[in-house]
Amino acid sequence: MLLGGMQGMERVLHSDVRAPYVTMVTGPPGSMKSSFCMTLLSNHLTRTGEFGLYCTVEESADSLLRGTASMGLKVPNNLQLTDFTELRRENENMDYLKFTRRMIEHFKQQHGERFTTFVLDSLGAIYSLTSVDEVMRKKMFGFFDFLRSMNLNVFIITERNVGSHAELQGNEGFLADAVINLGMDQRNGKLIRTLQIEKMRHCRHAMEKMAIDVGPGGMVILGPLFD
Ligand SMILES: Nc1ncnc2c1ncn2[C@@H]1O[C@H](COP(=O)(O)OP(=O)(O)O)[C@@H](O)[C@H]1O
Numbered sequence: 001m002l003l004g005g006m007q008g009m010e011r012v013l014h015s016d017v018r019a020p021y022v023t024m025v026t027g028p029p030g031s032m033k034s035s036f037c038m039t040l041l042s043n044h045l046t047r048t049g050e051f052g053l054y055c056t057v058e059e060s061a062d063s064l065l066r067g068t069a070s071m072g073l074k075v076p077n078n079l080q081l082t083d084f085t086e087l088r089r090e091n092e093n094m095d096y097l098k099f100t101r102r103m104i105e106h107f108k109q110q111h112g113e114r115f116t117t118f119v120l121d122s123l124g125a126i127y128s129l130t131s132v133d134e135v136m137r138k139k140m141f142g143f144f145d146f147l148r149s150m151n152l153n154v155f156i157i158t159e160r161n162v163g164s165h166a167e168l169q170g171n172e173g174f175l176a177d178a179v180i181n182l183g184m185d186q187r188n189g190k191l192i193r194t195l196q197i198e199k200m201r202h203c204r205h206a207m208e209k210m211a212i213d214v215g216p217g218g219m220v221i222l223g224p225l226f227d
């Protein structure tokens, strides 16, 4: 799913991953985490005809679509976008994880094995709506288990600032099969966008930081970044 989803991914991965697989996509604001996931899903779903669900909590679906269109990407019909930003305003005591679970179950019933990919954008936005305590951590553990039981390729977006660990609020870093970090680097007075695999179970992968850019079909991986 990763290899067919982005141009240049073969420079990073030697083999593809197989569901159930949970990948955390981390990086500071503006590092193109949403764009990365939208590129992967749009390309993969267009190519395979599978069904995917993108759940946006942070940014409205409209805004996300505008960004996607600006990269020259066409969102296929088999990519369902669910906007949680409205719910956010209304329900203070809402259990977002439970709600997300129900939604995934619903689409699994509707599409069966054709439903292969799921994005949560973002974990931080869910955390900002609830109190993060032991109970929440246990729930999150259960949620990851549930995602695996649904046999999905999952991408969880989490914000992270330079230098801090992927564990973030709890133990998500350990729960994930893969951690992909997006960022920006200074090179000759210019900011360059980067991607680096920090962890990827079951797969041989490049360890170098890669330069990334936006091409006609969304995000592309250019190659290793040299000092
Ligand atoms: N068409 C485009 N071409 C190149 N870069 C773009 C394009 N559209 C947006 N960007 C860059 O992407 C950034 C936003 O990416 P986004 O995926 O929303 O980041 P994140 O989800 O990590 O906050 C913008 O700040 C801008 O620099």
Ligand SMILES: [Mg+2]
Residues within 6 Å of the ligand: 033, 034, 035, 058, 059, 121
């Ligand atoms: Mg985003």
